[in-house]
Amino acid sequence: xxxxxxxxxxxxxxxxxxxxxxxxxxxxxxxxxxxxxxxxxxxxxxxxxxxxxxxxxxxxxxxxxxxxxxxxxxxxxxxxxxxxxxxxxxxxxxxxxxxxxxxxxxxxxxxxxxxxxxxxxxxxxxxxxxxxxxxxxxxxxxxxxxxxxxxxxxxxxxxxxxxxxxxxxxxxxxxxxxxxxxxxxxxxxxxxxxxxxxxxxxxxxxxxxxxxxxxxxxxxxxxxxxxxxxxxxxxxxxxxxxxxxxxxxxxxxxxxxxxxxxxxxxxxxxxxxxxxxxxxxxxxxxxxxxxxxxxxxxxxxxxxxxxxxxxxxxxxxxxxx
Amino acid sequence: xxxxxxxxxxxxxxxxxxxxxxxxxxxxxxxxxxxxxxxxxxxxxxxxxxxxxxxxxxxxxxxxxxxxxxxxxxxxxxxxxxxxxxxxxxxxxxxxxxxxxxxxxxxxxxxxxxxxxxxxxxxxxxxxxxxxxxxxxxxxxxxxxxxxxxxxxxxxxxxxxxxxxxxxxxxxxxxxxxxxxxxxxxxxxxxxxxxxxxxxxxxxxxxxxxxxxxxxxxxxxxxxxxxxxxxxxxxxxxxxxxxxxxxxxxxxxxxxxxxxxxxxxxxxxxxxxxxxxxxxxxxxxxxxxxxxxxxxxxxxxxxxxxxxxxxxxxxxxxxxxxx
Numbered sequence: 001x002x003x004x005x006x007x008x009x010x011x012x013x014x015x016x017x018x019x020x021x022x023x024x025x026x027x028x029x030x031x032x033x034x035x036x037x038x039x040x041x042x043x044x045x046x047x048x049x050x051x052x053x054x055x056x057x058x059x060x061x062x063x064x065x066x067x068x069x070x071x072x073x074x075x076x077x078x079x080x081x082x083x084x085x086x087x088x089x090x091x092x093x094x095x096x097x098x099x100x101x102x103x104x105x106x107x108x109x110x111x112x113x114x115x116x117x118x119x120x121x122x123x124x125x126x127x128x129x130x131x132x133x134x135x136x137x138x139x140x141x142x143x144x145x146x147x148x149x150x151x152x153x154x155x156x157x158x159x160x161x162x163x164x165x166x167x168x169x170x171x172x173x174x175x176x177x178x179x180x181x182x183x184x185x186x187x188x189x190x191x192x193x194x195x196x197x198x199x200x201x202x203x204x205x206x207x208x209x210x211x212x213x214x215x216x217x218x219x220x221x222x223x224x225x226x227x228x229x230x231x232x233x234x235x236x237x238x239x240x241x242x243x244x245x246x247x248x249x250x251x252x253x254x255x256x257x258x259x260x261x262x263x264x265x266x267x268x269x270x271x272x273x274x275x276x277x278x279x280x281x282x283x284x285x286x287x288x289x290x291x292x293x294x295x296x297x298x299x300x301x302x303x304x305x306x307x308x309x310x311x312x313x314x315x316x317x318x319x320x321x
Numbered sequence: 322x323x324x325x326x327x328x329x330x331x332x333x334x335x336x337x338x339x340x341x342x343x344x345x346x347x348x349x350x351x352x353x354x355x356x357x358x359x360x361x362x363x364x365x366x367x368x369x370x371x372x373x374x375x376x377x378x379x380x381x382x383x384x385x386x387x388x389x390x391x392x393x394x395x396x397x398x399x400x401x402x403x404x405x406x407x408x409x410x411x412x413x414x415x416x417x418x419x420x421x422x423x424x425x426x427x428x429x430x431x432x433x434x435x436x437x438x439x440x441x442x443x444x445x446x447x448x449x450x451x452x453x454x455x456x457x458x459x460x461x462x463x464x465x466x467x468x469x470x471x472x473x474x475x476x477x478x479x480x481x482x483x484x485x486x487x488x489x490x491x492x493x494x495x496x497x498x499x500x501x502x503x504x505x506x507x508x509x510x511x512x513x514x515x516x517x518x519x520x521x522x523x524x525x526x527x528x529x530x531x532x533x534x535x536x537x538x539x540x541x542x543x544x545x546x547x548x549x550x551x552x553x554x555x556x557x558x559x560x561x562x563x564x565x566x567x568x569x570x571x572x573x574x575x576x577x578x579x580x581x582x583x584x585x586x587x588x589x590x591x592x593x594x595x596x597x598x599x600x601x602x603x604x605x606x607x608x609x610x611x612x613x614x615x616x617x618x619x620x621x622x623x624x625x626x627x628x629x630x631x632x633x634x635x636x637x638x639x640x641x642x643x644x
Contacts, residue, residue, distance in 0.1 A: 090425030097423040106391060107424060114416060117381045121388025121396075128346075128370055129393055148412075151381030158376065308426035309461070311484035315513070315559045316461060321597055 002049035004270040007205040009279045010045035011264045014065040016283050017074055018236075020291070021064070021081055025240045029294065030081045034095045037065035039235030042263035043168050044069035046208025047136055047228075050216045056104035056122055057136045058115035061096045062168075062234075063108030066138050072100040078290040084297035091300045092308060104133075112173075113139055113146030116165065120152050123161045134219045136164045136212075142173025144186050150193075153225070157193045162219035164212065165190065165227040168202065170234040171258075175249035190227030202230030203261045206270070233258035324499040325507075327491060328358045330470035331437060333507065334477035335360065335397060339367050342395060345481055346371040348382050349399030357401050357437045379405050383412035383434075387420065390430045395481060398432060403439040403451045403490070414460045417486045429484040435477070439490040440531065440580055441616055443623050450616040450623065454490045454529070455581040458558035458590075463487040463512060465556050468533035470500045472555055475510030483512060492580070494531030515561035517568065521550030524574040524641050527565065527591050528553055532578045532628060539634050547641050557587050565591070566599045573602035576636045578628050583609040603643040606636040 002010075018038045024030045037044070044065035048057070051070070059066040064081075068074055072088060080087030081095050088100050099107035106122060109115035116137040123135035143149050144167060156163045173181050190197035196218075200211045208230055215226035235258065237243055268276055306314045338345045347360060353374045355361040364372040375382040379400070386396040400406065406413070417430045440452035458464040463485055467473040473491060480487035518533055519540055526549055528536035533553045540549035552568050554561050569575060575595050579588030588607035595601055608628040616623045 088425070089423065089427070092425040093423045099424040099427055101391075101424065101427045106388070106428075107420070109416075111411065111415065114384065114411065117384030117412070118388035118391070118416070120381070121385035121390075121394075122392040123388075124385065125389035125392035125394040135388075148378075148380040148384065151376070151378035152385070154376060155378060155381050155385065306422070308424070309422040311421065311429040311431075317562075321594075 002209065004206070004267065005275050005279065007045050007049060007209065008267045008271045008276065009283070010049070010069050011041040011205055011267050012279060013074065013283050014041040014044060014068050015264050016287055017068060017078070018064060020287050021078070022236070022240060024082065030095070031083065032094060033240035034064070034081065035062040035239050036236040037062050039258065039263070040168055040170060040202065040232045041065055042205040042208050042266070043166065043202045043230045043232060046205045047166055047212040049209050050212035051104070051134065051136065053103060055134045055136070056106050056119070057138065058106050058119040059108040059138050060112070060115070060140060061108065061110045062140070063098060064095065067098045067100065067105050067108065070105050071103040072098070072105055074286060075290040075293050079294050079297050082294045083299060084294060085300045086293065086297040113143035113149035115139070116149045116152040120156045120161055120163050123163050124159065127162060132220065134162045134164065134216050136166055138166045138168060140173065141167060141169040141171070141178050141186060142176070142181065143167070144189055145181060150189060153190060153193045153195060156225040157195050160222065160224040162222070163225040164215045164219055165195070165225060167227070167229045168232055169229055170232045172234065172238070172249070174238050175247055186229050187227060195225050195227045197227035197229065199229040199231060202232035203263045203266060205263060205267050233261070235259050323502070323504060325470045325502045325504070327470045327473050327496050327498050328437065330474040331359045331435070331477055331491060332361050333504070334474045334481070335363060336366070338478055338481045339363065339371065344393060344395045345397065346373065346389070346394055347397045347399065348373050348375050348386055350375055350377060350401060352399055357399060359399065359435070359437045379408050380412055383409040384416055386432045387412065387417045387430055390432045391420065391428045395431045396433070397435055397481060399435045399437065401438070402449050403436055403453060404448045406453055410456070413457070413462060413486065413488070418460060418462050421485070430486050431484045432486045433477070433480045434486070434488040435491070436489065437491045438493040438496060440493045441623055441627055442493045443620055444618065446618040447615050452490065452492065452580045454557055455585060455587045457488050458587055459585065461558060463556070464558040465489045465512060466492065466530040467555060468495055468530055468553050470498055471502055471507065472510060472516065474507045476512065476555060478509040479512050482509065487512065490530065492530035495534070498534070510555070512556045513559045513561055514556070515552055515554045515564040517550060518553055519549065519551040521548040522571055523548040524576060524637055525550045525552050525565070525568040525572045526633070526637065527575065527577040529557065529579050529587065532580060535630050535633060536578055539630050539637065542634065543637060547637060549637060562594060565595070569595060569599045569601065573600050574640050575601060575605035576633065576640050577605070577607040578633050579607060579609045580628060581609055582614050583612045603640055606640050608632045608636050
């Protein structure tokens with residue numbers, strides 16, 4: 001079980017990674033922008049602390065926190081965001097598709113709710129091969145109205161799969177409030193499929209860890225899937241693009257109120273100041289190194305733009321003949 | 322020798338690959354009772370952990386197969402109805418197909434999608450009669466349309482062994498095919514290699530799927546006046562371009578018969594490629610479904626929108642006469 005300092009390290013790493021990534025978006029080093037996870041760090045940190053290295057996750061368009069918390073190298077993660085050959089995916093995935101299968105990150109996925117079925121299939125395959133692995137699928141509140149997610153909940157319950165459904169309810173599907181998009185309740189959907197569910201404070205890493213640990217234990221014991229709704233708040237934009245477009249869908253007062261419960265501050269209060277300072281310094285040094293690594297890393301050779309599309313090499317024709 | 326039916330060929334390929342490789346499994350709807358006549362006997366032999374009857378949740382079980390494939394399984398996903406592919410286009414074109422590239426080669430996705438009855442079955446109307454292979458070739462998913470039982474066996478075996486997603490369209494119009502074949506001679510047929518069913522010297526007819534039989538019949542009808550070469554690409558993506566180029570070196574004339582809607586159908590791609598890069602001594606022609614075809618229910622209306630032997634014969638005669 002992760003101790004307070006480890007959880008602090010994870011939420012702090014995600015926070016600082018995201019803040020520095022936003023700066024790199026502004027500087028043009030990261031093109032295409034990102035969906036910042038700032039404010040929601042406790043969920044990734046708490047859930048992934050309940051997992052083993054060989055367990056697996058699927059992530060979302062807002063996925064940096066999950067990828068880092070599951071154990072991907074932050075240096076290669078930043079290089080991926082910057083589209084470098086040295087990135088986790090060789091610069092082929094970027095922010096919305098970062099993957100590190102070696103540590104169980106079966107990919108961030110840019111289609112809302114789409115990855116749940118992939119996680120369920122992976123859980124099924126590993127179980128069938130006698131491998132003890134739990135699959136966690138992260139998704140937002142917007143995903144609970146996607147058919148494929150609901151279909152997957154049915155399938156996972158039906159086949160008693162070791163899957164944990166983690167809903168990060170930050171109150172908004174992009175700009176649409178939950179109450180404007182979601183009839184009934186979020187956990188009611190899980191209950192309808194016979195999946196035990198709970199709603200927890202998604203701002204407190206230790207609360208999330210406790211709930212996730214129970215769900216993971218249940219999955220590992222062969223008792224089937226669980227559903228965890230984590231109440232959270234997105235401090236920053238849906239996407240960095242919003243910094244320039246500035247759509248009005250929440251007031252400054254509301255954002256300020258949401259920011260008042262900061263997962264990094266909540267966990268920081270549980271760690272002695274000298275430990276915290278040491279962790280903070282280590283994280284800054286790590287991210288300094290990551291930025292230097294990005295600057296020193298080559299961009300991918302355009303000649304290889306379709307590398308990895310097929311297992312045995314590109315088999316298509318070029319665009320000109 | 323036994324008569325091998327198309328369904329039986331698919332069934333044997335599934336059975337043989339499941340025997341050979343314990344990672345091979347089958348997902349689909351009503352496959353336990355083999356409602357499509359393709360999975361017969363598999364549930365009894367291999368059990369419910371390898372032959373999985375799925376709820377009517379095509380999107381979930383298609384991506385479920387992707388997750389399983391990433392994790393070491395080699396799923397075959399059966400779809401009873403071709404239009405279900407529209408429902409799972411996201412899961413195939415946008416997920417399974419892209420995972421290798423997007424992850425920078427961290428994973429492969431060895432899934433086979435099997436359509437045991439694609440195209441018109443006559444009288445199944447608007448939502449059960451599509452033949453959407455061109456869509457998948459366009460996207461770049463390996464796309465296979467076997468015309469004969471022997472090819473169906475060999476190409477399905479190769480598809481299952483392939484490390485990428487492969488989609489196999491068994492044309493409804495080919496399901497009545499029977500072949501005299503020694504089962505011991507069945508074996509894998511490589512993807513991406515065409516087959517000349519009938520050699521000829523005057524014109525190359527590229528025929529897809531069940532239309533191969535029609536092309537052969539028309540070639541017979543015309544045998545006294547025109548020497549028709551019938552070229553079956555078998556795999557539409559990757560298309561066997563070199564084989565087609567060799568054929569056109571001999572004939573210099575081209576007709577394509579393709580059960581796709583006309584705009585952006587594979588027939589258009591064959592004509593374009595031949596025009597750009599291959600030897601043609603006369604303008605080529607294609608016989609296809611009309612643009613934007615939706616097959617109406619009534620028998621005569623359904624048949625009116627599919628390529629016919631008469632249309633093919635006219636196209637061949639025109640292309641051969643053109644100088």
